[in-house]
Structure formats: structure tokens, C-alpha cells
Amino acid sequence: MTEAIKQSLRDKKGARWGALAVVSFTMMTGYYINYVISPLKPILEEYMGWSSADFGLWNSAYGWFNVFFLMLIFGGLILDKMGVRFTGLGAAITMIIGTSLQYIAISEIIPMDGLLFGVDKQIAIGALGFGVFGVGVEIAGITVSKIIVKWFKGKELALAMGLEMATARIGTALALAIPVPIAMALGTDVMPAVSAPVALGLGLLVAGFIAFIWYTFMDKKLEKSEGITDEVSEEEAFKVKDIFTIMANKGFWLIALLCVLFYSGVFPFLYYASDLMVNKYGVDPEFAGTIPSLLPFGTILLTPFFGNIYDRKGRGATIMLIGSIMLLGVHLLFSVPAMNHYIIAIALIVLLGITFSLVPSAMWPSVPKIIPERQLGTAYALIFWVQNWGLMGMPLLIGWVLDKYCITNPDIVAEGGKAIYDYTIPMLIFAATGLLAIGVAFMLKAEDKKKGYGLELPNIAEKAEEVLESN
Numbered sequence: 001m002t003e004a005i006k007q008s009l010r011d012k013k014g015a016r017w018g019a020l021a022v023v024s025f026t027m028m029t030g031y032y033i034n035y036v037i038s039p040l041k042p043i044l045e046e047y048m049g050w051s052s053a054d055f056g057l058w059n060s061a062y063g064w065f066n067v068f069f070l071m072l073i074f075g076g077l078i079l080d081k082m083g084v085r086f087t088g089l090g091a092a093i094t095m096i097i098g099t100s101l102q103y104i105a106i107s108e109i110i111p112m113d114g115l116l117f118g119v120d121k122q123i124a125i126g127a128l129g130f131g132v133f134g135v136g137v138e139i140a141g142i143t144v145s146k147i148i149v150k151w152f153k154g155k156e157l158a159l160a161m162g163l164e165m166a167t168a169r170i171g172t173a174l175a176l177a178i179p180v181p182i183a184m185a186l187g188t189d190v191m192p193a194v195s196a197p198v199a200l201g202l203g204l205l206v207a208g209f210i211a212f213i214w215y216t217f218m219d220k221k222l223e224k225s226e227g228i229t230d231e232v233s234e235e236e237a238f239k240v241k242d243i244f245t246i247m248a249n250k251g252f253w254l255i256a257l258l259c260v261l262f263y264s265g266v267f268p269f270l271y272y273a274s275d276l277m278v279n280k281y282g283v284d285p286e287f288a289g290t291i292p293s294l295l296p297f298g299t300i301l302l303t304p305f306f307g308n309i310y311d312r313k314g315r316g317a318t319i320m321l322i323g324s325i326m327l328l329g330v331h332l333l334f335s336v337p338a339m340n341h342y343i344i345a346i347a348l349i350v351l352l353g354i355t356f357s358l359v360p361s362a363m364w365p366s367v368p369k370i371i372p373e374r375q376l377g378t379a380y381a382l383i384f385w386v387q388n389w390g391l392m393g394m395p396l397l398i399g400w401v402l403d404k405y406c407i408t409n410p411d412i413v414a415e416g417g418k419a420i421y422d423y424t425i426p427m428l429i430f431a432a433t434g435l436l437a438i439g440v441a442f443m444l445k446a447e448d449k450k451k452g453y454g455l456e457l458p459n460i461a462e463k464a465e466e467v468l469e470s471n
Contacts, residue, residue: 094132101132261433331427
């Protein structure tokens, strides 16, 4: 009777997939805010006087608190100590606070004249808000990852993570596609309503917060039905010294390095992708975000597809290697000056979408094969912390490079005209992340073979046993 009760919720498909749907929606609302500013870059430069360096500073703020104040690591410790319900609600509230600051800045609710910390006040307050938001969304990410492991370990783990990422990417796609049309439709000829897309995102975050409150009741029901609690025995409890155990694990560092390299070649690229479409491919700014928005739409189908392959067939390390090779190839093709027709841009975005489906579909489900479940919150937090170095540094680097080396009409800009950028050097910088990721992926395959993590084995326990028996 006890065994039947244990299996009464986790083993019910409707329950675990329902829990996944709720937390995935919360992440989707966060991913919208993550990129809502990206397609507005040409408008912000034309109507509000921003430079590429200003834009890069705003976006680099995403990682400030996570990197320099170790907020992600503290978040992981809180997650492993306090559990997913407490941490998830706190993360959702933090996202709302950070986005509110961004809205105040970009809507100029308060006077934005003058400098703050030596930076234009609007940029400083907005960047501060994006930094606070970055803390919330990253902690939400590690919390949702642990929630999925909690419900799906030994089952369709990679598929579940793939579906969560695919749902979150809907937020990314919307953020790339709709802000400019919304700003133009609700604004005037004198000034587009650049704050309107941010206001929409703020409303979505509130809805995501409400959705997570709903999830907390599902989580309690899971614990009641299976005897799972966030409180564990003294032997199993996470200890601070376990941080050093995690950091001494070579497999952990290879996953973390692959993560920062791969995501540095994708997420910061999306910040500048709309501007790339305008400057290199001649796309109208009002529709420039539509092409990059194809990337996350592709991942909606392909990330769960590749995740399902990993669950049933294995080959996780190989999938990550293939994705890294494709990342290098796509960015090299983006860097070729002569390939400047918008059809080529569409094709490359689609290829990048396939790439963006391959690596995450295998990388995140591989972490529980390397790190014990009781340490997962902190392990994910440490990986996200390493990732945030790239998410902070790459936008700042690209913005600086664009202003320093890539303006093709400096005389006109000096007279107050609009800058036109040559994106060849930035795309080569993005390509370098793919090259380095290939080397790390080869090292990960070798380490897996040496340590027997099982990265090439299926995630579904029964399938993995079949493979081992056949060998």
C-alpha cells in the first residue's frame, strides 16, 4: 500500500507534465523581458540618443550582481537549504522588482537628465534594474532545473528540460518580434512608445508569479504523496564544504566552460541580431526583429526532439560536440561581408536555431549524471555563475567594438547622423566562442569515457540498462 502511494503522483504522466507546464510558463515570462530591449536598439539610438556602448552597458548589467556579488551562488545555497518553493517565489518577486526599475528608466517616469555613477541616468537606472532582474531570472532558472529533476529523474528528463526550454523560447521569440511594432503602433511620429513592450513584460511577470504560486501547491502534493521533503537527513543535507567538492570535479568544470562559451555565442548575439539585420542585410527596423525571432521558434520543436533522442538513445556528449561545431560554422558565415542578402540571414538564423536546440538539450540533463541530486541547486548555480561572466562581458565587448572599430560613416556620425555598423569583427568574436566550445566538448567526451558518467547513455533508466546489457 505504501509503495502504491509512493507512485501515486510522480508516476502519473498528467501530474508531472502539468507541473512542468506551470513552471515553464513562469520561465517564459522571464525570457520575454530578457530580450525585450534587443530589437529596440535602432529606435533607441535614433530617438533617444543611445550609443552601442550604452546598449552594451545596459545588457551587460544582467550579470553584474550574479558575478561580482555571487548572488547566483547564494541562490543555489538557498535553493538546496530552503527548497524550490521558497526560492522560486523569491526569484519571481525579484524579476518583478528589476523589471519595474527598467520600466521607470525607459519610460522616464522620473526626470532622467544628468549622470548617475558617471553614466547617463536613464542607462544607469535601467541597467540597475536589468541587473536585479538577472538575479531573479537566473535563480528561477536553477530552481526550475531542480524542479524538473525532482519530477523526471529516471524518466523523460531531457525531453522535459527540452520542453521547458522550448516554452521559455516562446518568450524570447515574442521579445524579438513584437516590441518594435508595439512601440510604433502606440507611439507617435515624434517618439515611439518604447516603454510599452516593457510594460507588457511586467504584466507577464506578474502572471508568471501567480503561476508559480499555483505550482507550490502541486509541489506540496508531490511531497505528501511520496514522502519527499526539502528537509533531509543530516547525512544527506547540503554542506558548504560540498561547494569545494563540486568545484574539484573536472566534469563539472567542462560542462560549465562549455555552457559559458556556447551561451556567449548565442544570447549576446540575440541582443544585437536585430541591429545586424538592419546594418548588414538592409532589413527595415520595424521588421528586423522578425528574422531573429525565427531562432527560438525553431527550438520550440527541436529542443524536445533532441532531448527525446538523448533520453532514449543517449549520445549526450556527441550532441554537444555537434552543436559546438555548428555554432562556429554559422557565425563564420554571418561574418562574410559578401553574404548580405536577407534570405541568407534567414537561413543562418534557422541553422543557429538547430544549434541552439542541440547543446542545451543534452547539456542540462547531463549535470545530474555528474553531480549528486542534493548538490544540484548549488551545482546549477555555479554553472550559471560561470555563464554569467560571458553574458555580462560579451555584450559590453561587442558594444565597445562596434563604436570603436565598426562605424563605417564616422564623419556623418560626427555631424549628428545615424551610425552604420560593419558587423564583421563582432561576428568573428562570436565565432571564436564556437571554436573554443569544440575543444571543450572533445575534452568532455574524453572525461566521460574515463570517469564513466554515462553521458553517452540514455536518461531513461530502462533504456540505459538495455544499452549496458547489450555491451
